[in-house]
Amino acid sequence: MKKALKYVIIVVLVLAALWAAMFFIKTNSKSAITYDTQQPFISNIEKKTVATGKVVPEDEIAIKPQISGIIEEVYLEEGVKVKAGDLIAKIKVVPNEQSLNQASGRVRNAQLSVNNAKIEFDRNKALFEKGVISSQDFNNLQLQYNQATQELNNAQADYQIIRKGSAGGSSTANTNIRATVSGTILEIPVKEGDQVIQSNNFNDGTTIATIADLSKMIFEGKVDEGEVGKLKVGTPLEINLGAIEDKKFNAKLRFIAPKGVEESGAVQFKIEGEVDVDDDVLIRAGYSANASLVLESKENVLVIPEALLQFDKVTDMPYVEVSVGDQKFERRDIKIGISDGVNVEVVSGLTEKDKVKIWNKTEPIKKNVDEEEEKK
Numbered sequence: 338m339k340k341a342l343k344y345v346i347i348v349v350l351v352l353a354a355l356w357a358a359m360f361f362i363k364t365n366s367k368s369a370i371t372y373d374t375q376q377p378f379i380s381n382i383e384k385k386t387v388a389t390g391k392v393v394p395e396d397e398i399a400i401k402p403q404i405s406g407i408i409e410e411v412y413l414e415e416g417v418k419v420k421a422g423d424l425i426a427k428i429k430v431v432p433n434e435q436s437l438n439q440a441s442g443r444v445r446n447a448q449l450s451v452n453n454a455k456i457e458f459d460r461n462k463a464l465f466e467k468g469v470i471s472s473q474d475f476n477n478l479q480l481q482y483n484q485a486t487q488e489l490n491n492a493q494a495d496y497q498i499i500r501k502g503s504a505g506g507s508s509t510a511n512t513n514i515r516a517t518v519s520g521t522i523l524e525i526p527v528k529e530g531d532q533v534i535q536s537n538n539f540n541d542g543t544t545i546a547t548i549a550d551l552s553k554m555i556f557e558g559k560v561d562e563g564e565v566g567k568l569k570v571g572t573p574l575e576i577n578l579g580a581i582e583d584k585k586f587n588a589k590l591r592f593i594a595p596k597g598v599e600e601s602g603a604v605q606f607k608i609e610g611e612v613d614v615d616d617d618v619l620i621r622a623g624y625s626a627n628a629s630l631v632l633e634s635k636e637n638v639l640v641i642p643e644a645l646l647q648f649d650k651v652t653d654m655p656y657v658e659v660s661v662g663d664q665k666f667e668r669r670d671i672k673i674g675i676s677d678g679v680n681v682e683v684v685s686g687l688t689e690k691d692k693v694k695i696w697n698k699t700e701p702i703k704k705n706v707d708e709e710e711e712k713k
Contacts, residue, residue, distance in 0.1 A: 374660050374692035377641045382682055383634040384675040390558025392578065392612060392624045394549035398518050401536035402545060404511040406430045408531045413546075415525050419516040425525075425546050426514040428533065440496040447489035454482040520550040523622055554612045554620055556588055556628050559598075559605040567632040568593055574610045575629040581618065588612045588628065633675050640680040645693050646673070657687070658694040666694045 409429035413419065458478050465475040524547045527533060536542030556576055560568065574588040588610035597604040610628060614620055646655050655673050658666040671686030687693070 373695045376692055377639050377687050377689055379637055380640050381636045382640055382677050384632045386564050386630050386632055388558035388560045388628045390556055390626055392554050392556055392626045394622050395553040395555050397547055397549045399544045400546045401542035402428055402533050403535055405535045408527050408529050415522050417522050420519045421516055423516045424513055428512045444492040444496050447492040450485040451489045454485040458482040514545045516548055518548055520548045523547045523549050552614055554614050556610040556612055556626055558608055558628050560608055562597055562604040565606040576612055577627045579625045586612050639683045641683055643676055643681045660692040
């Protein structure tokens with residue numbers, strides 16, 4: 338009985354070992370891969386780069402006040418189109434007490450001088466008519482009276498300018514803030530009640546409004562130092578705006594910075610391009626944009642897909658495998674040129690008749706039959 342049980346155990350172990358071996362062989366066996374090939378072909382190729390940046394107006398004009406004071410009223414809003422001379426805001430003057438007192442004293446002194454000159458003029462006029470004084474003496478007195486009168490007018494005008502901001506409330510008064518150019522108001526950073534400072538030699542002054550012509554836009558971006566040497570002024574650009582989908586704008590490179598700026602360990606050079614703006618499209622100042630630039634282009638050259646390339650692990654030189662028979666390939670060292678990221682130029686080493694191996698083909702994944710049956 339024990340001997341029979343022993344034989345049964347041995348048989349079971351042998352069968353288990355055979356089943357394990359068959360399962361291992363079945364699950365790890367792979368069918369042979371059949372490699373496809375592709376022939377080189379003639380095509381045009383362009384090497385491009387993309388510069389990130391934004392679209393801004395060519396000129397932005399900041400409107401500054403000519404006198405300090407408080408914003409009394411703002412007449413226009415941001416986004417409104419204006420013409421040169423349009424009234425934007427009005428300033429209420431807060432005069433300096435010392436300057437106002439000095440101007441008032443000057444008016445009083447000028448008035449005293451006028452009164453005194455008038456008395457002398459009237460007295461000598463009667464004497465002149467009687468022939469007592471000469472014509473020259475009378476003319477000198479008349480000149481003094483006229484000069485005193487003019488000085489009084491000047492003093493009164495200065496007093497009104499210090500007190501109200503203008504001598505007579507004319508349309509060109511310093512308190513009236515007007516557009517100096519035609520365009521669109523981009524920003525009005527002040528509101529009624531804000532205090533503003535005049536523009537002078539020591540201070541830029543408070544900006545009342547910013548005006549720009551949105552029909553004249555430029556692209557401002559940056560390119561890497563490794564690519565800036567291949568750019569030329571006049572190179573065409575293709576602008577894509579993040580805010581306007583499915584539409585591209587043409588531009589022309591007009592400026593390349595002579596000095597770079599280091600950013601995150603890389604030297605970047607500023608570039609500018611004039612953007613062709615369509616009349617039916619509104620481009621707002623500050624839109625983020627990408628500019629596609631052609632660094633190098635070639636026409637009618639031999640190319641292959643870049644995915645067919647292999648690189649030597651020692652020399653790092655490119656090569657491909659060329660078909661020499663049924664699923665037989667030999668290594669072929671080649672020389673490559675420019676690439677557009679999809680196709681690469683073949684300078685030498687291949688012809689149009691060669692069949693290049695698609696070396697990175699993967700085998701389709703097959704599910705184990707037993708696993709499928711177990712799931713069922």
